Amino acid sequence: MSGSVYGGDEVGAVCFDIGSHTVRAGFAGEDAPKANIPTHMLTGDDNTKYHIGTNALSYPREKAEVVMPLKDGMIENWEQCEAMLDYVYSKCLSVDSAEHPVMMSEVAWNRPAIRHKTCEMMFEKYNVPAFFLCKNAVLAAFASGRSTALVLDTGSVQTTAIPVHDGYVLQHGIVKSPLAGNFLAAQMREHLKEQNVEVVPTYKIASKEPVKEGEPPKWVAKKNLPAVSSSYHNYMVDCVIEDLMQHVLQVHDRPASDEDLNMIPANIFEFPNGYNAMFGAERFKIPEPLFDPIGTNLRILGGDMLAMQHVVSSSISMCDVDVRPSLWSNIILAGGTTLMSGFSERLTTECTAKTTSSMKVKVVTGGNTSDRIFSAWVGASILASLGNFQELWISKQEYEEEGKLVVDRKCP
Amino acid sequence: MTVWFQVGRRPFSGPHFEQARLPEVRSWQWKPFKNSARNDNLSLLHWKRCDDTSTDYPFAKYSVKREILKYTDEQYNGVLQQPGWTRANTDHLIDLANRFDLRFIVMQDRWDKQTHGARTVEDLKDRYYSIQYRLDKLRDSESEKPKRPLYDADHERLRKEQLEKLYSRTREEVEEEEYLIEELRKIEIRRKEREKKQQDLQRLIKAADQLTETGSSNKKKKSTANKKKEEETRSWRILDKPLNAGVSLRSAKTKQALQVGLKKSKLVEQILTQLQVGVSPMPTEDITVQFNELRNDILFLLELKIAQETLQFDIQALKHRKETLGDQAAAGTDEAENDDDMFADTDIMGLNLDEALVTAGLTSSCSRKRRAASEIEKVTALLKKQRKNSKG
Numbered sequence: 001m002s003g004s005v006y007g008g009d010e011v012g013a014v015c016f017d018i019g020s021h022t023v024r025a026g027f028a029g030e031d032a033p034k035a036n037i038p039t040h041m042l043t044g045d046d047n048t049k050y051h052i053g054t055n056a057l058s059y060p061r062e063k064a065e066v067v068m069p070l071k072d073g074m075i076e077n078w079e080q081c082e083a084m085l086d087y088v089y090s091k092c093l094s095v096d097s098a099e100h101p102v103m104m105s106e107v108a109w110n111r112p113a114i115r116h117k118t119c120e121m122m123f124e125k126y127n128v129p130a131f132f133l134c135k136n137a138v139l140a141a142f143a144s145g146r147s148t149a150l151v152l153d154t155g156s157v158q159t160t161a162i163p164v165h166d167g168y169v170l171q172h173g174i175v176k177s178p179l180a181g182n183f184l185a186a187q188m189r190e191h192l193k194e195q196n197v198e199v200v201p202t203y204k205i206a207s208k209e210p211v212k213e214g215e216p217p218k219w220v221a222k223k224n225l226p227a228v229s230s231s232y233h234n235y236m237v238d239c240v241i242e243d244l245m246q247h248v249l250q251v252h253d254r255p256a257s258d259e260d261l262n263m264i265p266a267n268i269f270e271f272p273n274g275y276n277a278m279f280g281a282e283r284f285k286i287p288e289p290l291f292d293p294i295g296t297n298l299r300i301l302g303g304d305m306l307a308m309q310h311v312v313s314s315s316i317s318m319c320d321v322d323v324r325p326s327l328w329s330n331i332i333l334a335g336g337t338t339l340m341s342g343f344s345e346r347l348t349t350e351c352t353a354k355t356t357s358s359m360k361v362k363v364v365t366g367g368n369t370s371d372r373i374f375s376a377w378v379g380a381s382i383l384a385s386l387g388n389f390q391e392l393w394i395s396k397q398e399y400e401e402e403g404k405l406v407v408d409r410k411c412p
Numbered sequence: 413m414t415v416w417f418q419v420g421r422r423p424f425s426g427p428h429f430e431q432a433r434l435p436e437v438r439s440w441q442w443k444p445f446k447n448s449a450r451n452d453n454l455s456l457l458h459w460k461r462c463d464d465t466s467t468d469y470p471f472a473k474y475s476v477k478r479e480i481l482k483y484t485d486e487q488y489n490g491v492l493q494q495p496g497w498t499r500a501n502t503d504h505l506i507d508l509a510n511r512f513d514l515r516f517i518v519m520q521d522r523w524d525k526q527t528h529g530a531r532t533v534e535d536l537k538d539r540y541y542s543i544q545y546r547l548d549k550l551r552d553s554e555s556e557k558p559k560r561p562l563y564d565a566d567h568e569r570l571r572k573e574q575l576e577k578l579y580s581r582t583r584e585e586v587e588e589e590e591y592l593i594e595e596l597r598k599i600e601i602r603r604k605e606r607e608k609k610q611q612d613l614q615r616l617i618k619a620a621d622q623l624t625e626t627g628s629s630n631k632k633k634k635s636t637a638n639k640k641k642e643e644e645t646r647s648w649r650i651l652d653k654p655l656n657a658g659v660s661l662r663s664a665k666t667k668q669a670l671q672v673g674l675k676k677s678k679l680v681e682q683i684l685t686q687l688q689v690g691v692s693p694m695p696t697e698d699i700t701v702q703f704n705e706l707r708n709d710i711l712f713l714l715e716l717k718i719a720q721e722t723l724q725f726d727i728q729a730l731k732h733r734k735e736t737l738g739d740q741a742a743a744g745t746d747e748a749e750n751d752d753d754m755f756a757d758t759d760i761m762g763l764n765l766d767e768a769l770v771t772a773g774l775t776s777s778c779s780r781k782r783r784a785a786s787e788i789e790k791v792t793a794l795l796k797k798q799r800k801n802s803k804g
C-alpha cells in the first residue's frame with residue numbers, strides 16, 4: 001500500500017485519455033500524464049505507416065495527409081488507433097503493454113460495437129493483464145473529488161454537458177453543441193481573412209526579420225519544400241491560429257456592448273513570419289458566441305448552436321427533479337477551451353440568470369486551471385490506483401471466458 | 413529531505429540534528445497479489461512491505477454488495493404478479509437493481525424503454541418495494557406485522573410534481589412572490605401598530621369616562637364589574653398600591669414613585685410646582701389622598717395630551733396623503749383644518765403644557781414630524797404652482 005492517493009494502491013496501471021485534439025497517457029497514481037501528444041498524425045509510406053508526435057508533424061513530407069483515428073469522439077480508424085498506442089507504449093512510456101493494466105476513457109455516447117472492439121484490441125493485440133473503460137465525464141468528476149456533478153466539457157470538436165450521478169452517467173441528460181475550440185478557430189480564420197492577414201505556417205519559413213507593428217513581414221521562404229498536401233498545410237495553419245487564440249482570446253464577464261469592448265486593452269501577437277498586430281475588441285467578440293450565439297453575427301452556421309448556459313440548463317432539466325439541485329451546485333469544467341480566462345465567471349453569471357434565486361449555482365473551478373485539460377486523465381489516474389477499485393478490472397481470464405461482451409457487464 | 417518525510421521523522425530536530433540518525437529504512441517489494449473480492453484469479457503487482465505477512469488483499473474487506481431481492485418462479489406466480497408488470501419487466505428491474513446497486517435514478521436512466529415501456533423512477537421504486545413487501549409478508553406470515561411499511565408512490569409523485577412546479581417558476585414570478593410576502597409583512601406590522609394605538613386610546617377614553625363618573629357618584633357604590641374595569645384602566649395609574657410592609661411615615665405615601673418613566677415623573681413634579689402645590693405637602697391624611705389624586709390627574713392629563721399630539725400628527729399625515737392623491741377632496745381638507753383649529757388651543761388651566769412637553773423631550777419627535785409634514789406640504793404646493801406656471 002502506497003501512493004499519493006488516499007486509500008490508494010498502485011498497481012502500475014497505464015491510463016489513456018484519447019481526445020479529438022490531444023492524446024494523454026501516463027501512469028496511474030501520478031498527477032499529470034507523461035505523454036500529451038496531438039491526436040492527428042501524418043500518413044507515411046510502407047516502412048512507417050504513420051508519423052506521430054509534435055516533432056514528426058512539423059516536418060513537411062511529400063503528399064503526406066493529416067489523419068486521425070477519431071470521429072465524434074469515438075474510435076473509427078483502428079489501424080491509426082493502434083499506431084497511436086504503439087507509439088505511446090514504445091516512445092513515451094517505454095513499457096511492455098503485457099505488464100500493465102490499462103484504464104481508458106471513452107465518450108459518454110460511445111457505441112457498444114466500438115466498446116467491444118476496444119476491449120478486444122487491448123486484450124488481443126496488447127495482451128494487457130486487465131482493462132477498464134470509463135466515461136470521461138465520470139473521470140472528470142472524480143478528478144475534482146465528486147461523484148455527482150454536471151460536467152461541461154468544451155474541447156475541440158464539440159461542447160457536451162453530461163450529468164453524472166453517483167459515478168454513473170445519466171444518458172438521457174447528455175446535451176451537445178458544436179460551439180467549441182474548432183468553431184472559435186474558424187471564426188478567427190475568418191477574422192484574419194477580413195483583415196487580409198495571411199497566416200504562414202512555420203514549416204514554410206527559413207528566416208525572418210523583426211518589423212514594426214502592422215508592417216508587412218520580412219521573411220525568407222524555405223527552398224526545396226516538398227509538395228505537401230492541403231490537409232497538411234491547413235493543419236499547420238490551424239496550429240498557428242490555436243496559438244494565437246490561446247494568447248489573445250478572453251471571455252467578457254457579461255454580454256458586452258461595443259463601448260465596453262473598445263475600452264479593452266489590446267494584446268499583441270507575433271506570427272511565425274514576423275508579422276505582428278494588435279488584437280482589441282475581437283479578443284472578446286470571437287468567443288462571445290459561446291454564450292450568445294444568436295446575438296452575434298455568426299460566420300459559420302451549423303446544427304443546434306446551443307450556448308454554454310443552455311447546454312447546461314437543458315441537460316439538468318432532463319434529469320430527475322431530486323438530483324437537479326446537486327447538479328446546479330456542482331458544475332465542473334473540463335476541456336481546453338474552458339481555459340480561456342473569464343469562461344467560468346461568465347458561465348456562473350449566465351447560469352445564475354437562468355435559475356431562480358432559491359437554486360444554488362456553483363461552477364467548480366478548484367485547483368490548477370491547467371489541470372482542466374487533463375481532468376479526465378487525472379480522474380483515470382486516481383481511480384486506477386484506488387485499492388477499492390482493484391476488484392473491478394476486467395481481467396484477461398474474464399475476457400477469455402466471456403468474450404468481448406464482458407465490457408458491457410463490467411463497465412457501466 | 414524527502415527521505416526524511418518518507419521515514420516519518422521531522423527534518424530538523426533542533427540542536428541534536430547532527431546526532432539524529434536515519435532509522436533503518438523498511439524495505440518494500442513489488443510483489444504479485446490476489447484479491448479475494450474478485451471471483452477470478454487476476455494477479456496484479458503492487459508494493460508490499462517485506463515484513464507484511466498478511467495474505468489477503470487489504471482492500472478486499474471493504475468490498476460490500478447490497479442484497480438485491482430474489483424470487484423463485486413459485487413465489488412469482490403465487491404472490492408477485494401485478495397488473496402492468498410482466499415477468500420480463502420485473503426481471504429487467506431486478507437485473508438493473510443488481511447492476512446499479514439499487515440507484516433508482518440510474519436504473520430509470522438505463523431502463524430499456526423499447527422492450528419494457530417507459531417507466532418513471534416512482535414506478536420502478538413502487539414495483540421493487542411492493543415485491544419486497546410481499547416477500548416479507550410471505551416469510552413473516554406467522555408474525556403479525558410485516559417489518560417494512562409500503563412505499564407510497566402517489567405521495568412521491570405528488571411531491572415531485574410540486575418540486576417541478578417550484579423549479580419551473582420564472583425569475584419574475586419568484587421576485588413577485590418575494591415582493592408580495594414583504595408587502596404582506598409590512599401591512600401586518602402597520603396593522604399591529606394601529607391596533608396598539610387604538611387600544612391605548614380606548615384605555616384613555618375609558619379612564620376619562622370613569623373620572624367624570626367617579627366625580628359625580630359615590631366611590632364606594634361601585635359594582636364589582638365596574639371595579640374590574642377600573643383596574644384595567646388604572647393599569648397605568650400608580651398610587652393605589654400599598655406601601656412596603658412594616659411601619660412607615662405617612663409622608664412616604666406622597667413620596668411614592670410614579671409607575672412611569674423618569675421623564676414623565678419629572679414633568680409631573682414640574683407641573684406641581686407650577687400649580688404652587690409643591691412636591692412635599694403637609695402629610696395629613698386628607699392632603700395625602702388629595703395630593704396623590706392630583707398627581708394621578710396630572711399624569712392622566714399628560715397621557716391625553718400625548719395621545720392628542722399623535723392623533724394630530726396622524727391627521728396631518730393623512731391629509732397630506734389625501735392631497736397628493738388628488739385635489740378633488742378639497743372640502744374634506746377644509747373640515748380637517750377646522751378640526752385642527754379646535755386642537756390649536758392647548759392651554760389648559762393656563763398651563764403651558766406644550767412647552768412643558770417639549771422641554772421634557774416627550775413630544776419633540778411628534779412635533780418635529782408635524783413640522784416636517786407641513787414643510788413637505790409647502791414644498792409640494794410650490795412645486796405644483798411651478799408646474800402650472802410652466803404649463804401655462
Ligand SMILES: Nc1ncnc2c1ncn2[C@@H]1O[C@H](COP(=O)(O)OP(=O)(O)OP(=O)(O)O)[C@@H](O)[C@H]1O
Pocket residue numbers: 018019020021022023073153154155156157158180181182242245246249334335336337338339340373
Ligand atoms: N489556454 C487555452 N485557451 C483557449 N483554448 C485552449 C487553451 N488550451 C487549449 N485550448 C483549446 O482546447 C481544445 C482542446 O481541448 P481538449 O484537449 O480538451 O480537447 P480533446 O479532449 O482532445 O477533444 P474533444 O474533447 O473535442 O474530443 C483545442 O481546440 C484548443 O485550441
Ligand SMILES: [Mg+2]
Pocket residue numbers: 019020153155335
Ligand atoms: Mg475531451
